[in-house]
Amino acid sequence: MADARSERTILLLVAAVQFVNLLDVMMVMPLGPDLARGLGIAVSDLGLVGGSYTAAAALSGVAAALFLDRFDRRAALAVAMVGLVLGTAAGGLATGLPTLLAARVIAGAFGGPAAAISLSIVADVTPPERRGKAMGFVMGAYSFAAVLGVPAGLELARRGGFQVPFFAVAGLGLLVAGLAIVLLPSLRGHLASTRDPLDGAQVPGSALRELRALVGRPLVALSYLTTATLMMASFLIIPNISAYVQGNLGYPRERLGLLYLAGGALTFVVMRTAGPMLDRFGAFRTSLAGVALLAAVLYAGFHAYVPGLPVIGVFAAFMTGTTICNISYSTLASKVPLPSERARFASIQSAVQHLASALAAILSARMLRELPDGRLGGMEGVAALAITFTLLSSPLFLWIERRVAVELASRARPLEPLARGR
Template sequence: MRRSAPERRGKAMGIVMGTFSVAAVAAIPFGLELAERGTWCTPFYAISILGFIVFWFILQFTPSMKEHLKGEHRPLALARLLSDRKFLRAFIMMATAMISSYAIIPNISAYYQLNLGYPRSSLGFLYLVGGVFSLILIQIGGRASDKIGPIPTNILGTLLLVIFLYDGFMHQPASSLLVVFIMFMGMVCFRNVSATTEASKLPKPHERAAFMSLFSSTQHLGNGIGALLASAILSTGQDGALVNMEWVGLLSIVMALFQPLLLIKIRQGNTTQNEPVTA
């Protein structure tokens, strides 16, 4: 399987990461409809069935990637990956980005319905449109990362994300709820593709699998921490509305600002070791 060249890696990473947006386009509205027609358990049964189908396709059709194992065997210690400063920056960069996102994402539906009066019947449409735009924006972000560099791309995405976090979750939104949702979801994808692309250039071939596994683990850890922190901050008012959402919005903004700062440090290390500065 041919690997993508570094100068085209943003485009390739955008295509791969776009599958998450496809999931948002298809899975969330579909899950909402399943729950509406069945019970809250129905989407979980569907996920289990689809999981087994996908697992079978992986076993049958995914090519084996063992080229990096043909060279000299080099022992790889997990502790070394976690203690290496360049890798640690990447892990923290992704963990803080996920804390920022998942402080908001699990609470959007309840906040929109209970605080802002958004109708339950329109949630499927909201996620469908948000998923489509996220899919488009993640492709644009990947190509922009290749063309103008990951740092300008990430800074632009972070600035827009912060603007719509402030507008959508720290006071009564001035923009329409659909625009806030689209821009929040879209900018999360737009900026993350540039950060992930640059982080993928850090490990050597024999380190890549272990690094990307840990990188993915930090994403999930950040997801859990973000949701946990938000649940600790939020409470429910007498009318059922979420209380303290503005503090969750502020937490999300603060965590979002770590990504461009850490990306600059990572990029400086990459360009010093491997390539001329392009951003």
């Protein structure tokens, strides 16, 4: 554990890493129409751009779960950040769809592990009684990326072309990587758990055996299924939302940053208020509010657009519903693994998130088509599928919550005789 001052410095650095990582992902989707115009890409193929990143992040997440814990966190983070910077900068040098996809694959291959390492560092340096607050601080980077980063990236693209945001994020990432290398202490305390207690040698194959045991448990498998369901519901829409509101709903490009500013600010408020709701009502009942809102806005805003419905209201409602569902599930999922399994569980969960996101983005790209007038055709079917996944998440929430309650009770039961004997 670090002292208080060092802990604050580390958390600030980790939050900065998360900000760059999230901004790299989030800015590409609203830049879709700009990329289409600048590189001659069909609007209906934009889902492939987001899907290539998430597919690469998913594959690297599975691989990283086997070896990341065997290296100094600082060194591992430095390598991941440098790779992310190179992949992001390559996006600004893209000349067409193939080169852009290659750049996003490189960024995803390093961005996924960078996120996993960042959260591992938080757990390494903060005691359990402060870890929730620390995680909340670091995850707040999502809101800042939406409120500050995405509008800034859109404005840079409007003034200087789609290449400028890629280079700007790469430059910021290089600065953050340098600060992390200089200011982060060496973090090697976790390495003791991978060594033989008798001779200190590395224990071969132990990570693979532990990983198989984890993913083989029914409750863990059910949890990963719920992760995939929620990601499919969101990422059928997210990669195409910028093109949809501009082409189908007539929202002006110059005001696109306002959507992300309003949506990000609202998400920040939701993240601050959802915690007390979860503590009071539980994950399942809290998630019902998100499911109902998300299903309603998917129907009224995307499946059968209601004339006169404000675009900014559709966008804000979509982000709010998605945020409530995701926060509810993250809270519930944190209770699934044993304390000794949390890092492995989170690594595979991240891989499942990226894989499901990639599948949804690619599926939506195949279902959509660009019409002669610039609108996206096929959004009705994509929205209907997203509604199906959204509604499917509710029984999964309930099932997991009940199974978790049973498991927590069974874990506590052996301690009861000892407590009575004291």
